[in-house]
Amino acid sequence: MTGRLGGGHQSDRLVPLPQQVTPRDGSLVIGAHSRVVAGNGVDPMDPVVVHLVADVQSATGLHLRRTIEPPARGDIAVRIDPASSSRHGDEGYELTIGNDGAEVVAATRHGLWNGTRTLVQLFSHSAHDGELPAVHIVDRPRFEWRGAMLDVARHFFGVDHVLRFVELMARFKLNRLHLHLSDDQGWRLAIDGWPALTGVGASSAVGGDYGGFFSRADYLEIVAHAALHFVTVVPEIDMPGHTNAALASVPELNLDGVTPPLYTGTEVGFSSLHLAAPATRRFVHDVIAQLAADTPGEYLHVGGDEAHSTDHSAYLEFVALLQREVHSHGKQMVGWEEIAAAPLAPATLVQHWLHAAVAAGAPSGARFVMSPARHTYLDMKHTPDCRVGRRWAGFIDLATAYGWDPAALIDGVGDDRIAGVEAPLWTEKVVSFADVEHLCYPRLACLAEVGWTAQALRTWDDFRPRLQVHSDRLAAIGVNVYGPPAD
Ligand code: TNX
Numbered sequence: 001m002t003g004r005l006g007g008g009h010q011s012d013r014l015v016p017l018p019q020q021v022t023p024r025d026g027s028l029v030i031g032a033h034s035r036v037v038a039g040n041g042v043d044p045m046d047p048v049v050v051h052l053v054a055d056v057q058s059a060t061g062l063h064l065r066r067t068i069e070p071p072a073r074g075d076i077a078v079r080i081d082p083a084s085s086s087r088h089g090d091e092g093y094e095l096t097i098g099n100d101g102a103e104v105v106a107a108t109r110h111g112l113w114n115g116t117r118t119l120v121q122l123f124s125h126s127a128h129d130g131e132l133p134a135v136h137i138v139d140r141p142r143f144e145w146r147g148a149m150l151d152v153a154r155h156f157f158g159v160d161h162v163l164r165f166v167e168l169m170a171r172f173k174l175n176r177l178h179l180h181l182s183d184d185q186g187w188r189l190a191i192d193g194w195p196a197l198t199g200v201g202a203s204s205a206v207g208g209d210y211g212g213f214f215s216r217a218d219y220l221e222i223v224a225h226a227a228l229h230f231v232t233v234v235p236e237i238d239m240p241g242h243t244n245a246a247l248a249s250v251p252e253l254n255l256d257g258v259t260p261p262l263y264t265g266t267e268v269g270f271s272s273l274h275l276a277a278p279a280t281r282r283f284v285h286d287v288i289a290q291l292a293a294d295t296p297g298e299y300l301h302v303g304g305d306e307a308h309s310t311d312h313s314a315y316l317e318f319v320a321l322l323q324r325e326v327h328s329h330g331k332q333m334v335g336w337e338e339i340a341a342a343p344l345a346p347a348t349l350v351q352h353w354l355h356a357a358v359a360a361g362a363p364s365g366a367r368f369v370m371s372p373a374r375h376t377y378l379d380m381k382h383t384p385d386c387r388v389g390r391r392w393a394g395f396i397d398l399a400t401a402y403g404w405d406p407a408a409l410i411d412g413v414g415d416d417r418i419a420g421v422e423a424p425l426w427t428e429k430v431v432s433f434a435d436v437e438h439l440c441y442p443r444l445a446c447l448a449e450v451g452w453t454a455q456a457l458r459t460w461d462d463f464r465p466r467l468q469v470h471s472d473r474l475a476a477i478g479v480n481v482y483g484p485p486a487d
Helices: 047-060 082-088 109-121 159-170 195-199 216-228 244-249 280-294 312-328 337-341 356-360 398-402 433-440 443-452 460-476
Strands: 020-029 035-038 065-067 075-080 093-097 101-106 131-139 145-151 176-180 232-239 299-303 332-336 349-352 367-370 418-425
Touching: 020 093, 035 047, 047 075, 047 109, 075 109, 082 093, 082 101, 093 109, 101 109, 109 131, 145 159, 145 443, 159 176, 159 216, 159 433, 159 443, 176 216, 176 418, 195 244, 216 232, 216 280, 232 280, 280 299, 280 312, 299 312, 312 332, 312 337, 332 337, 337 349, 337 356, 349 356, 398 443, 398 460, 418 433, 418 443, 433 443, 443 460
Parallel strands: 035 065, 035 075, 075 101, 145 176, 145 418, 176 232, 232 299, 299 332, 332 349, 349 367, 367 418
Antiparallel strands: 020 131, 093 101, 093 131
């Protein structure tokens, strides 16, 4: 059977749905003598193995030993087979569960991570037993970029919350954490040599709420925790618009040398950096150099959206400068769709959010991250009666978050030009982490399947009960999941 599952088999607990699932008769019972076997190419101390042990323990109550001995009856084996890369790609895997044992094989550690995520989902969790259904799964993602964005600029969320955000998204094989680190209302990352950015610019937030910022060490801690969960951090410093917090902090970023006041409202499009101001080029250089130094991932996001107060030719020149600076560190640039008007290198990623026609103006060869507001904006209310959330892009219920095809958004842009999908959580109206969870879950699980599973295998009717399993599991670990009225 390919993809679609018949009712009743325990493998209908999986989100995202794998490419190929073949249920078999029988089951494997993980017991007190079962072990996790680190096979070929796998260090028994590898975080993939450590996480597997921890996750089996939380699903079953059993703490499995790790070993490098050959697998015996009842064991879970993981191994790397570099020769399988043509089948599995960078992130795919093969999972076999039989009456005698389970095995995950992949060409990379990331593939093993994904395969073990699937294995862990196959436990019943609620029954707290060690039973796994016999099954053969061959899987790989549709898109390489499956992301969530957290806006820590409008309201600040500290390291603990960001680590939790990473752990939750990683359950669904999401693999990009886009951090929106600066905006009109706040600057959230300490930059060496520019103490005023945080000294002044981090003190504010929307509505006069508390600000805050990440030290360099905080940022590195987030990057490291994300890496343990196979999540790549994509930091964003939004320029040349959305920059009031920086302008308010550093007089030399202003043409007249006079800082504007800090801003706590929710308007957009009124601020701009200017290349003619004395400190702008040095500022851009230093900020991007530090981001590049502290970010192991290949992408730096430079914003570029809603620069309504930047003259068009100045905007194009600014984007060109940003791209040069990003490239000088061997990184690739990502920007919101407005950057499509500028001359872009082929590897630059254009993040579509509002106007397909604007995104479509990108040079041929440019690639896209798809974040269509009407389907992915996590700051929109689920339904009209939700207490939290906004309305401007419409209500995004679970069927709307699920029911779209990334390849049907921009004329002529199919899978080959799509890096992937991402759901942004803007936080103008989001103050508590409980509200973050309510807006993100279970909608981020919908996005995870949009980004992972082949379009032809996806239907809402098949997805709905699988999603419910995960809403219940998230609720059981204390996540403030949104529960829609029963349909
Ligand atoms: C548009 S999406 C914005 C953000 C706002 C968001 C609110 C984008 C590139 N810009 O500045 O926070 O709408 O939903």
